[in-house]
Amino acid sequence: MTLGSCLNSKLLLILKGAVVERTLMVCCLGSSCGEIFYSKDSEGSWFRSLFVHKVDPRKDAHSTLLSKKETSNLYKIQFHNVKPECLDAYNSLTEAVLPKLHLDEDYPCSLVGNWNTWYGEQDQAVHLWRFSGGYPALMDCMNKLKNNKEYLEFRKERSKMLLSRRNQLLLEFSFWNEPQPRAGPNIYELRTYKLKPGTMIEWGNNWARAIKYRQENQEAVGGFFSQIGELYVVHHLWGRLEALKPLSVPS
Amino acid sequence: MAARVLLARGGLLRPAAHSGFLPGLRKVTSSSHRAREDSWLKSLFVRKVDPRKDAHSNLLAKKETSSLYKLQFHNVKPECLDAYNKICQEVLPKIHEGKQYPCTLVGTWNTWYGEQDQAVHLWRYEGGYPALTEVMNKLKENQEFVNFRKARSDMLLSRKNQLLLEFSFWNEPVPRPGPNIYELRSYQLRPGTMIEWGNYWARAIRFRQDSNEAVGGFFSQIGQLYMVHHLWAYKDLQTREDIRNAAWHKHGWEELVYYTVPLIQEMESRIMIPLKTSPLQ
Numbered sequence: 001m002t003l004g005s006c007l008n009s010k011l012l013l014i015l016k017g018a019v020v021e022r023t024l025m026v027c028c029l030g031s032s033c034g035e036i037f038y039s040k041d042s043e044g045s046w047f048r049s050l051f052v053h054k055v056d057p058r059k060d061a062h063s064t065l066l067s068k069k070e071t072s073n074l075y076k077i078q079f080h081n082v083k084p085e086c087l088d089a090y091n092s093l094t095e096a097v098l099p100k101l102h103l104d105e106d107y108p109c110s111l112v113g114n115w116n117t118w119y120g121e122q123d124q125a126v127h128l129w130r131f132s133g134g135y136p137a138l139m140d141c142m143n144k145l146k147n148n149k150e151y152l153e154f155r156k157e158r159s160k161m162l163l164s165r166r167n168q169l170l171l172e173f174s175f176w177n178e179p180q181p182r183a184g185p186n187i188y189e190l191r192t193y194k195l196k197p198g199t200m201i202e203w204g205n206n207w208a209r210a211i212k213y214r215q216e217n218q219e220a221v222g223g224f225f226s227q228i229g230e231l232y233v234v235h236h237l238w239g240r241l242e243a244l245k246p247l248s249v250p251s
Numbered sequence: 252m253a254a255r256v257l258l259a260r261g262g263l264l265r266p267a268a269h270s271g272f273l274p275g276l277r278k279v280t281s282s283s284h285r286a287r288e289d290s291w292l293k294s295l296f297v298r299k300v301d302p303r304k305d306a307h308s309n310l311l312a313k314k315e316t317s318s319l320y321k322l323q324f325h326n327v328k329p330e331c332l333d334a335y336n337k338i339c340q341e342v343l344p345k346i347h348e349g350k351q352y353p354c355t356l357v358g359t360w361n362t363w364y365g366e367q368d369q370a371v372h373l374w375r376y377e378g379g380y381p382a383l384t385e386v387m388n389k390l391k392e393n394q395e396f397v398n399f400r401k402a403r404s405d406m407l408l409s410r411k412n413q414l415l416l417e418f419s420f421w422n423e424p425v426p427r428p429g430p431n432i433y434e435l436r437s438y439q440l441r442p443g444t445m446i447e448w449g450n451y452w453a454r455a456i457r458f459r460q461d462s463n464e465a466v467g468g469f470f471s472q473i474g475q476l477y478m479v480h481h482l483w484a485y486k487d488l489q490t491r492e493d494i495r496n497a498a499w500h501k502h503g504w505e506e507l508v509y510y511t512v513p514l515i516q517e518m519e520s521r522i523m524i525p526l527k528t529s530p531l532q
Contacts, residue, residue, distance in 0.1 A: 057509040060499045063492070135489040159329035164408065165367045198512035228488075229365045231436075231518045 058201060066204045066225060067171035068178075072134040075112070075170040075224055077235065078127040086161035087123050091116065093161070094125065097154045107144060108137040112179050112222075115188060126190065128179070128222075128237075138169075168229030175208040176223030177215075179237065186239045188221070193234040200225060200232060217241070303446060311449045311470060312416040313423075317379040320357070320415040320469055322480065323372040331406035332368050336361065339370065340528045342399045347530075352389060353382040357424050357467075358482075358531035360433060360523035371435065371523055373424070373482075383414075413474030420453040421468030422460075424482065429532030431484040433466070433523045434491065438479040444514040445470060445477060455507040459483075462494050466531065484531070488522070 058065070082090045094114065102111035112128040131137040145151045172178070195203055207223070214220050219238050226233040303310070327335045339359065347356035357373040376382040390396045417423070440448055452468070459465050464483045471478040485491035498504045525532050 057505055059505055061496050064496060064499075135487070135492060139487055139489075156330075159332070159368075162329040162368075164326065165329065167364055167367060169364055194517075197515040197518055198509075228434075228520055228522055231520050 062200050062225065063171055063227060065201060066173055068174045071132070073172060074131040074134045074138060075172065076127075076129045076131065076138070076167055077170055077224070078125075078129075078165065078167045080125040080127070080165045081121070081163040082123050082125055083161055083163055084123045087116070090125065090158065090161045093154065093157055094127075097151065098127070101145075101151075107141050108133050109141050113188070118187070130179075166229065168226045168233065170224035170226050170235065173204060173207065173223040173225060175204075175211055176236075177211075177220045179222035182218070182221075182239065185242045187242055189238045191236045191238070193236075194230070195232040195234060197232050200234075203234060214238075307445050307470065308416055308472060310446060311418055313419045316377070318417060319376040319379045319383060319472075320417065321372075321374040321376070321383070321412060322415055322469070323370075323374075323410065323412045325370040325372070325410045326366070326408040327368050327370055328406055328408055329368045332361070332370075335370065335403065335406045336526060338399060338402055339372075340526060342396065343372070344528045346386075346390070346396070352386050353378050354386050356528075356530060358433070359526045359529040361526065363432070363522045363524050365519065365521035369521075371521070375424075411474065413471045413478060415469035415471050415480065418449060418452065418468040418470060420449075420456055422456075422465045424467035424531065426530035427466075427484065427532060429525065430486075431525070431532060432487060432491070433525065433531070434483045434485065435521045435523060436481045436483070437519045437521075438481075438515050439475070439517040440477040440479060440514050441516050442477050445479075448479060448511060448514050451507050451511045455504070455511070458498055458501045458504045458507075461497075462490075464494055 080090075098111055098114065101107050101109065108131060110130045110132070112130050114125065114127045117124040117126065131141065133140070193203075204225075211220060211223070217240060219240050221237040221239045222235075223237070224235045226235075325335075343356055343359060346352050346354065353376065355375045355377070357375050358371075359373070360371045362369040362371065376386065378385075438448075449470075456465060456468070462485075464485055466482040466484050467480075468482070469480045471480075483491075485494065
């Protein structure tokens with residue numbers, strides 16, 4: 001009886017394990033509770049998994065264990081909260097300047113995507129950049145941009161249109177698809193998870209298997225974990241053609 | 252029946268003797284068989300932490316000095332960041348150097364990665380709370396400072412601050428020449444786990460001395476509570492990555508990470524660039 005009630009409260013705790021902040025696009029139903037329940041064939045381990053969230057000791061840095069080895073891509077994600085009255089002006093400005101950086105071979109970076117939010121936090125612009133040479137490429141870009149007059153002007157103009165901004169440096173998970181350009185029209189969903197510190201490896205282990213179930217219609221765009229900025233944050237980016245109805249698959 | 256199955260499983264837990272989220276399980280192995288079953292079940296539901304005997308400030312802070320630190324986070328309106336930096340660079344060094352103010356500016360930065368358009372200032376008050384009150388009273392009479400505050404308030408979106416003490420086992424933040432980038436790692440700990448955190452980091456800090464990267468470690472006393480800040484200095488981001496990865500090859504580091512990470516509720520990392528007038532460059 002007491003065991004019964006304690007069972008329930010613990011279940012609640014575990015269910016809240018991975019807090020989901022659904023940021024963009026369509027409101028998705030369902031939560032991440034599906035993954036928590038293990039098979040009931042072995043009652044012992046099923047019970048155990050409810051009460052003891054045992055995490056194996058880590059042997060190395062996340063960047064070594066979880067990210068793609070063949071490339072040393074570093075990603076930067078920017079969230080710009082734009083003053084609502086300035087959103088159109090902001091978009092015109094960024095559409096004029098950002099592609100130049102992307103196309104210019106002098107800058108070792110590429111623009112993976114830029115979006116305006118539709119559902120979730122509104123009047124927000126999200127930009128995702130890839131630095132193919134890792135941290136040295138990032139520094140290289142930064143130093144060159146400091147001397148780029150057009151870019152400095154752009155920054156000054158842009159700063160008047162912003163309420164606030166934040167960014168994170170991310171690495172991609174080794175088992176996720178690489179984000180490639182794709183023809184539209186698509187809508188994108190960015191699901192952002194704030195994990196409990198210490199659980200990144202476990203997350204990765206489960207998603208290395210889960211991602212295979214989500215390869216229909218090329219919906220998986222990219223999966224990232226943060227290295228700088230807010231920590232223990234995971235982003236999953238999904239894309240689907242507007243023509244297709246949104247799939248209500250949990251998580 | 253379920254309990255007995257659990258007990259059998261409980262034996263398997265012994266070699267590891269811990270779970271990431273329930274350190275209380277470590278206690279299980281020393282009790283008797285019957286008592287073990289009860290205490291094991293109990294420890295699943297009750298996170299056992301040794302009772303504290305004294306205030307954090309007595310147990311964890313440096314004894315030889317009574318330095319009090321103030322950390323300020325100023326969210327600046329994006330279009331005003333340059334103007335804000337300009338007035339800060341004019342006024343803050345005067346307070347730092349003014350002998351009548353018993354305070355020192357430890358460092359002043361702008362964030363680069365993380366929350367952007369944010370200025371971070373760290374002050375030290377060598378005389379503790381009396382020094383803090385003295386500085387505050389004197390500044391009220393300082394016309395230049397009052398004007399500065401007024402001008403500054405037009406440029407800010409919001410601001411928050413915390414009063415901190417430094418951990419006894421961390422390095423003292425002394426001025427250093429640049430150019431460095433700084434990382435401020437802020438941890439929101441689960442209430443009640445500060446001593447445990449301190450115990451582990453007293454050992455962990457030794458693994459992080461090789462490149463002189465450790466600047467200062469602080470815990471909050473006023474403001475957001477159960478906050479810990481670790482301040483690190485690196486030449487650049489790649490060096491930071493290399494130094495942090497190298498720690499994993501040191502025997503004992505992985506164990507300390509394993510024990511300290513479950514104590515954290517939330518953590519944040521800011522990469523900051525010092526302003527020209529910052530003593531920490």
